[in-house]
Amino acid sequence: MASKHFSPDQWKTLERIGDILIPGDETLPVFSVCGFYNHVDRLVGFLQESDVKDMRQLLNVMKYLPNFVIRFILWIATKEHFFPGPIGLNFRKLNVGLRGITFSLYYSFLNNTNGCGQRVKEVIDYDAAIRTKLEKADDMPNLVESANPLNTKHAS
């Protein structure tokens, strides 16, 4: 396992938090068995660098906390509306960040996740699809390609 954005310790902590957010049961897998490190760099790569830095710092702190303390923090963060000002704001940030990363990875039905993507999809019974094909070939790729003056002047 090697992540560009998270150290092994940070990733392990994120998996520990993920297991609290998504504990799994007899049919749904627990977060950490899915090996999402294959995808987390891609997801995190789309985020603002400052947000990623904040996330790394949070994980560095949470690394030292026992699970029951993390559980308490996650629980109290859901009560953010009782905390005005910066405390509530930071609870909301924590909620959006941790839930965002773990839920997006878990419920996007990703391949290469020890079969988790397919299993979660089957349990949820999600079957939406586009079942037809384009009626005629799309001419946009050629139009875009030929419209780019940098393609003709500087093929790269």
Added chain:
Amino acid sequence: MEESLTYDVIIIGSGCSGSAIANELTREGVSCLMLEAGKHHKKEQLPLNPIDSFGQMTWGGGLEMDTTFRNAVMRGKGVGGGTVVYQAIMYRFDEYVYEFWREKSGISDFTVEKMQPWYEKAEALLSISQQDERYKTECARIFHDGLTKLGFQPKIEMRAQKNCHWDKGNDCIECYGGCKINGKQGMPDTVLKSALKQGLKLIPEFEVKKIEEKSEGWMVHGEYRGNKRFSFNCRKLVLGAGPLGNIKLLEDSGFKKRLPSLGQNFYVHTQWTHFGLFDQIVDAHKGVLMYYGCTDTKCREMGIKFENIFMSPAILADFYPGYGRNHQEIMRKYRHLSCIESAVQGRNPGSVKFDKNGIPIIDIGFTDEDKKREKYAAEVAHNVLYKEGAKEVVTSPFSICPHHFGGLNLGVDGETSCIDPEFRLHGFRNLYCADSSAFPASCGLNPALTILALSIKASQNILKEV
């Protein structure tokens, strides 16, 4: 590498506004270059999961939070801009909007009558119709019946679409990340394609970093694919990067002093999602999406709109509050969930500026009065869901704001607005803008058709002077 090419007009951004202006200008033989920061996604290469579609097709990984972290601005990135990921709901604005806009801008031309010809031209560019009633879902029935019982008058939305083939089992929810069959009428499948056929030049993956005023026009500097620097000259420059994109570019280019209201008078619609859990299967993810909307007189007076929205599991998981076993149990019952979205029109202006890392600092400007309307709309949505039999109803922990307006603003006064009634930036001869950053204020309705209409109108002014 530095290169210099000259065009009559350069357009920054390829969404509704940029595409419409490019189409009008190239039809008249004007040489135009469009610069778009995002990629062009071929149909067969459209991202297959929400991580990649949000990541590749929106700025900031999908959501850019406001200063309270309660509201998330979402803006499209890629050839076609937000129109690739939008739901193509089309509205002509009404007198509620134009009265507000006249008051804010001092421009008397904002009337239903005077805007009509521009809407007609905009509508002619798209295929706009109602979705097929046979493929509406139980979620749509709940929305319609519940609101009707509470005295509201929901109606069928008009949507830019064609050949969606619901009869063959297609589900619109799969087109959030781009429509694979050209059903949703985004710009790449309609107006932009037409402009390209008329000779528009287009460079995707080109992020404009700075614009520079020259004696005969403008020089535009930017990066191609993140590492090659190019500059282009033009006689006229059009900003079509949306409120956040335009504000950032003008700030980075050093025009804040010449445009004192830049970044002010910024408005959003906060869209809160309310979920109801039902005993019966709702299958809100199947068939047509957003079949109904509610914008009756009562809603318009209050500045609220109800939408018949739903979302794929990865997005829903984020929007459904909580975590742990309870949250997991809800996700297991995905097919039993119904949803109503309440959109609340911000009537008080907020502001946008950027920090030293280029991250937007967004103040949506909501007052206690706006929050009261949010609360009222949420209560209505909850009542609808309970009345129709929901066992449990919850609201998302944050709102999403895909509609954002102003920051530049049309207006007669150069102190309180950046864009004059001719769509030219105050104090600049050859710099234009007609996208949603030009809106004098919010509208409470889906803005795409009006962006098209205003952009076609602006094109006539640009053409006069090319």
